[in-house]
Amino acid sequence: MKGETMKGEMMNVQVGDEIPAWNMPSVLPERMRTMAAILRDPNPVHWDRRVCAKIGFGDHTINQGPLGLSYMVNMLHAWTGPESIRRIKMRFPQAVLDGDHVIARGKVTALREENGERLADCDIWLQREDSEPPLQGSATVKLPG
């Protein structure tokens, strides 16, 4: 029933609709370290606070760009399902730091059909209190139904 309700809601998606927000209460440095190992990422700004302090970020490591982007992915998955994303374009005007509370948000900007799929184009961004969005971009998702 829940699935049918969701499908019904998705049939009524309109331009201007807000995507349900996805909350990351605190960006964790432990996750950055695991991510660095998987990515084989040698950049110490993701795991060495001493390096971050030297370049002006105080006692905070810097979140990997793909991790910030993944919060957008999680928001879109929760909205349209885990196989729905067709494209994400993301810019990174500001760094996300460990301990940050960030919220992924989005809004529908256009609806269209392509190759038999109902697509929604969306503006997406990461919201952080007292700052401009550290991540801004766009996404295209396939709508159910």
Added chain:
Amino acid sequence: MSIPLPPLPPVEDIRALVGHRFSGGHYTIAHWENFLLTECTGSEPLPDDIAHPVALFHVPILGAGTSIGEMFALGQADSDASIGIESYDWEFFKTLREEHPYRIDAEITEADRREENGRMFDRIAFRFDLKDEQGEPAARTTITWHYNRGKR
């Protein structure tokens, strides 16, 4: 006392990177890898062996036979911390899944010097194409980084 900036790489060296092709190769996303990766994002594991789309960062890089470190070095980065992200553009033609081999080919598509607000940087774009076992396009990603050179 200010720390002297490292020598600026010749702009011709940077521009000559356009067309550089990586060796290419294959990459299979392991279950353990996808599990940990997905956990890092704050998501529960996805159903049906679906790889979290965040895999579209490291899978193309490693599968193409390169590494983040080599990409830094190609652009003659002043230091690891001098790299800034301009954008990531991720296109999914198919759902990526665990334990499926993907063929990856990659090249540098843009490389040039820029100056904004007195800040100099080299802008380099890397494009990676993923194909599935049938040779059909599965995904494409374009990474655009800034190799910051400081105020000169």
